[in-house]
Amino acid sequence: MLERCLGLRRLRQIQRACRRGSLTFLCLFLTVVVLRGTIGAGKFGTPEQDLNEIRHLYAYRSRRVEPHRVLEEAQPETTTNDANNYATFDISKILVDEAASADEPKRDPNAPYTLGPKISDWDEQRGQWLKKNPDYPNFIGPNKPRVLLVTGSSPKPCENPVGDHYLLKSIKNKIDYCRLHGIEIFYNMALLDAEMAGFWAKLPLIRKLLLSHPEVEFLWWMDSDAMFTDMAFEVPWERYKDSNFVMHGWNEMVYDEKNWIGLNTGSFLLRNCQWSLDILDAWAPMGPKGKIRDEAGKILTRELKNRPVFEADDQSAMVYLLATGKEQWGDKVYLENHYYLHGYWGILVDRYEEMIENYHPGLGDHRWPLVTHFVGCKPCGKFGDYPVERCLKQMDRAYNFGDNQILQMYGFTHKSLASRRVKRVRNETSNPLDVKDELGLLHPAFKAIKLPTSS
Amino acid sequence: MGQENLSAHKRSSAANALPTTNGRARSAPRGRQIQKTFNNIKITILCGFVTILVLRGTIGVNLSSSDADAVNQSLIEETNRILAEIRSDSDPDDNDTPFSPNATAAFSLGPKISDWDQQRHQWLQQNPEYPNFVRGKARILLLTGSPPKPCDNPIGDHYLLKSIKNKIDYCRLHGIEIVYNLAHLDKELAGYWAKLPMIRRLMFSHPEVEWIWWMDSDAFFTDMVFELPLSKYDDYNLVLHGYPDLLFEQKSWIAVNTGSFLFRNCQWSLDLLDDWAPMGPKGPVREEAGKVLTANLKGRPAFEADDQSALIYLLLSKKEKWMDKVFLENSYYLHGYWAGLVDRYEEMVEKYHPGLGDERWPFVTHFVGCKPCGSYGDYPVERCLSSMERAFNFADNQVLKLYGFRHRGLLSPKIKRIRNETVTPLEYVDQFDIRRHSTVSSESKSQ
Numbered sequence: 072m073l074e075r076c077l078g079l080r081r082l083r084q085i086q087r088a089c090r091r092g093s094l095t096f097l098c099l100f101l102t103v104v105v106l107r108g109t110i111g112a113g114k115f116g117t118p119e120q121d122l123n124e125i126r127h128l129y130a131y132r133s134r135r136v137e138p139h140r141v142l143e144e145a146q147p148e149t150t151t152n153d154a155n156n157y158a159t160f161d162i163s164k165i166l167v168d169e170a171a172s173a174d175e176p177k178r179d180p181n182a183p184y185t186l187g188p189k190i191s192d193w194d195e196q197r198g199q200w201l202k203k204n205p206d207y208p209n210f211i212g213p214n215k216p217r218v219l220l221v222t223g224s225s226p227k228p229c230e231n232p233v234g235d236h237y238l239l240k241s242i243k244n245k246i247d248y249c250r251l252h253g254i255e256i257f258y259n260m261a262l263l264d265a266e267m268a269g270f271w272a273k274l275p276l277i278r279k280l281l282l283s284h285p286e287v288e289f290l291w292w293m294d295s296d297a298m299f300t301d302m303a304f305e306v307p308w309e310r311y312k313d314s315n316f317v318m319h320g321w322n323e324m325v326y327d328e329k330n331w332i333g334l335n336t337g338s339f340l341l342r343n344c345q346w347s348l349d350i351l352d353a354w355a356p357m358g359p360k361g362k363i364r365d366e367a368g369k370i371l372t373r374e375l376k377n378r379p380v381f382e383a384d385d386q387s388a389m390v391y392l393l394a395t396g397k398e399q400w401g402d403k404v405y406l407e408n409h410y411y412l413h414g415y416w417g418i419l420v421d422r423y424e425e426m427i428e429n430y431h432p433g434l435g436d437h438r439w440p441l442v443t444h445f446v447g448c449k450p451c452g453k454f455g456d457y458p459v460e461r462c463l464k465q466m467d468r469a470y471n472f473g474d475n476q477i478l479q480m481y482g483f484t485h486k487s488l489a490s491r492r493v494k495r496v497r498n499e500t501s502n503p504l505d506v507k508d509e510l511g512l513l514h515p516a517f518k519a520i521k522l523p524t525s526s
Numbered sequence: 527m528g529q530e531n532l533s534a535h536k537r538s539s540a541a542n543a544l545p546t547t548n549g550r551a552r553s554a555p556r557g558r559q560i561q562k563t564f565n566n567i568k569i570t571i572l573c574g575f576v577t578i579l580v581l582r583g584t585i586g587v588n589l590s591s592s593d594a595d596a597v598n599q600s601l602i603e604e605t606n607r608i609l610a611e612i613r614s615d616s617d618p619d620d621n622d623t624p625f626s627p628n629a630t631a632a633f634s635l636g637p638k639i640s641d642w643d644q645q646r647h648q649w650l651q652q653n654p655e656y657p658n659f660v661r662g663k664a665r666i667l668l669l670t671g672s673p674p675k676p677c678d679n680p681i682g683d684h685y686l687l688k689s690i691k692n693k694i695d696y697c698r699l700h701g702i703e704i705v706y707n708l709a710h711l712d713k714e715l716a717g718y719w720a721k722l723p724m725i726r727r728l729m730f731s732h733p734e735v736e737w738i739w740w741m742d743s744d745a746f747f748t749d750m751v752f753e754l755p756l757s758k759y760d761d762y763n764l765v766l767h768g769y770p771d772l773l774f775e776q777k778s779w780i781a782v783n784t785g786s787f788l789f790r791n792c793q794w795s796l797d798l799l800d801d802w803a804p805m806g807p808k809g810p811v812r813e814e815a816g817k818v819l820t821a822n823l824k825g826r827p828a829f830e831a832d833d834q835s836a837l838i839y840l841l842l843s844k845k846e847k848w849m850d851k852v853f854l855e856n857s858y859y860l861h862g863y864w865a866g867l868v869d870r871y872e873e874m875v876e877k878y879h880p881g882l883g884d885e886r887w888p889f890v891t892h893f894v895g896c897k898p899c900g901s902y903g904d905y906p907v908e909r910c911l912s913s914m915e916r917a918f919n920f921a922d923n924q925v926l927k928l929y930g931f932r933h934r935g936l937l938s939p940k941i942k943r944i945r946n947e948t949v950t951p952l953e954y955v956d957q958f959d960i961r962r963h964s965t966v967s968s969e970s971k972s973q
Binding site for chain 2: 101104105107108109117154155156157165166167168187188189190196197200204206207224226227228229231232233234235236238239240242243246247250255256257258260261262263279280282283284285459460463467474478480481482483491492493499500501502503504508513514519520
């Protein structure tokens with residue numbers, strides 16, 4: 072019919088034109104699609120954005136979109152004062168990592184590593200000093216030595232945004248325990264020796280503190296990820312009157328099995344004496360960063376049971392030192408396991424409610440642990456050995472468990488072990504001094520001042 | 527039949543015609559066929575190329591690592607969700623009793639006590655092993671604190687940590703105990719008012735404590751040697767940093783500073799706390815009080831009532847009742863406003879020495895307005911944080927001196943040795959230990 076209207080030739084021409092036109096359109100369409108896929112088309116978006124939108128629309132509507140929107144709404148309207156906005160600030164802008172200047176004494180790299188010049192008469196030096204300074208006795212009560220609790224963390228902010236908050240709670244927990252038990256605290260934020268970085272940093276620090284504080288009888292090292300969970304337990308100091316080094320561990324696991332977790336160096340007591348300086352000197356050689364530490368790590372993995380392959384750490388080195396040097400060191404080392412001087416958190420944190428029901432503070436052992444130590448959690452870093460949720464939630468619970476014992480002195484307690492809120496459990500009265508706190512922690516006997524004997 | 531013949535004819539003629547064309551076309555169609563094949567291949571390749579481009583634009587090319595990526599992505603999402611939960615204000619126990627400000631009943635910190643001095647005196651006599659004077663010095667308890675949840679931004683928590691380390695160092699050197707409060711004891715008195723119920727509670731629980739020293743979390747000790755001249759305050763019960771002319775003549779809202787002050791543990795203090803608290807309760811009470819304070823104090827911006835303005839208003843309106851036992855200290859920086867101090871630290875190190883406590887070597891550097899725990903401060907972030915870092919390191923240098931170290935620079939986290947190790951470390955201990963240069967000790971007893 073068209074043929075008759077337009078004529079065959081015309082028809083053919085039109086058909087050809089149509090064919091060409093459709094080809095052109097097809098090519099044009101493909102070009103646009105390809106361009107949109109590669110460089111985008113402004114507000115017409117890209118295929119990826121399409122995909123995202125579809126995803127948002129159907130799958131994650133309730134979870135992802137709303138909080139995002141809420142966050143955006145919560146941003147204040149003013150965009151002028153971004154210099155005052157902490158959220159957009161980068162800390163590396165202000166910390167200045169100054170290089171070592173030329174006049175700083177450098178250690179000879181060929182000489183074997185030492186923590187410092189060898190001292191051989193520390194007991195005499197210290198004894199003389201204590202005699203000359205009766206105002207700074209090393210025993211602040213009968214059976215109560217002067218103790219310095221040492222802990223620390225990095226001077227730079229944590230990589231994990233909530234890491235510093237957990238460090239803060241941890242130090243508050245230690246401040247509370249130490250206030251109740253008359254213990255002083257030293258919070259270290261300085262790296263004394265760059266070669267002994269990481270877990271080895273405590274060695275030069277401990278030596279320095281022992282030598283600078285002769286009045287301190289025991290130095291108590293405690294990791295930043297360990298928390299006190301029994302505020303009423305007083306360490307049985309008389310038990311250690313013949314020992315110089317107290318760690319949580321088992322004799323069989325260290326001396327017989329050579330198990331790398333036979334003891335724990337996250338919480339230990341070290342007496343201030345010549346023997347301790349000597350063991351620190353014997354402990355240190357595996358520490359220096361680099362080849363020495365790596366090689367030492369291989370030796371330790373080979374010699375100790377169940378140790379994974381990684382560079383030498385202070386705990387494995389101590390196990391090795393004791394296992395191979397039992398005659399030299401063993402008689403002054405006390406491996407304590409009757410209470411949790413260090414308590415592995417994995418077996419403790421789920422039982423807190425059961426403990427509250429069945430037991431009471433002051434026991435320090437599996438019934439009510441003195442210390443809950445979150446080994447492997449690494450809340451300050453980005454990656455730990457355990458899931459983040461379990462670690463952080465359990466650290467909250469352990470903190471609240473310990474904090475409840477402090478708050479009960481003042482008549483409060485946390486609403487639950489997971490809650491930050493507190494509630495009153497004892498009403499205020501007009502005779503506050505007649506009310507005694509249940510655990511007797513406000514004025515405990517171990518904190519009482521020695522009364523001068525009347526002569 | 528005819529038609530068939532015709533069509534057969536046509537066919538045959540076509541057939542006849544074909545051989546001729548075939549004959550011609552068979553020699554050339556090879557070339558043409560090859561050309562056609564090439565054309566086809568070209569088009570195929572072109573189409574294939576275009577298809578790949580389009581697919582890449584839509585789906586992407588990361589086919590191999592999709593699994594690991596997906597797992598990683600979900601881990602990161604989960605972690606972020608947990609962190610967000612921790613940093614939020616929500617609490618698992620939020621469903622019981624929502625807070626409703628009670629505007630009708632008059633607020634009180636607790637039951638009224640009128641004989642605290644006698645009660646305390648009796649207790650001290652009955653408990654001689656807990657005297658209120660230890661080695662001739664009055665027992666001081668330093669109280670500080672911060673909100674229970676993580677700061678709005680992570681750097682805030684880091685500086686809270688540095689701040690408490692700074693306070694731990696000072697208090698260890700001077701025999702002061704610390705209480706770090708992370709709980710809101712009274713829901714109505716939240717925020718800067720939270721210190722009032724805590725001070726009252728501590729006074730009752732620790733009758734052996736003579737002075738309670740409140741210090742803000744954004745205040746740093748910068749003179750580790752200076753000790754409070756407590757004998758100056760024998761006849762006073764409240765020690766504030768402030769200026770009498772700013773307070774009485776100008777009625778300025780910053781005439782005194784409640785970021786660092788001392789409260790004696792006595793009946794007078796309890797009464798003052800009771801008089802101070804009414805402007806505090808959250809809600810309409812605090813808002814209305816804020817308006818009154820803005821109207822009466824010079825330079826006060828409009829916002830809800832804060833404890834500092836309320837105290838100033840109280841001291842002004844009831845001057846005869848309270849002022850005779852209030853000491854306005856300005857001979858040393860019990861509170862030192864940071865802006866005028868932080869740039870001069872190097873100059874101070876050059877010209878002066880610790881132990882002065884005043885503008886030559888400030889006792890306390892207080893970072894008012896910086897608010898590192900919140901999202902926005904009153905000053906540029908870089909200035910605030912670098913100044914806080916400098917103040918912290920300035921103080922830390924005084925602590926590290928005993929150990930033979932100092933920071934490489936006031937902004938550097940690294941330290942350098944300033945004294946070689948020796949085999950007789952005790953001579954340096956005698957020389958540099960700050961505690962040994964404090965006040966001479968005498969017996970401990972209750973006074």
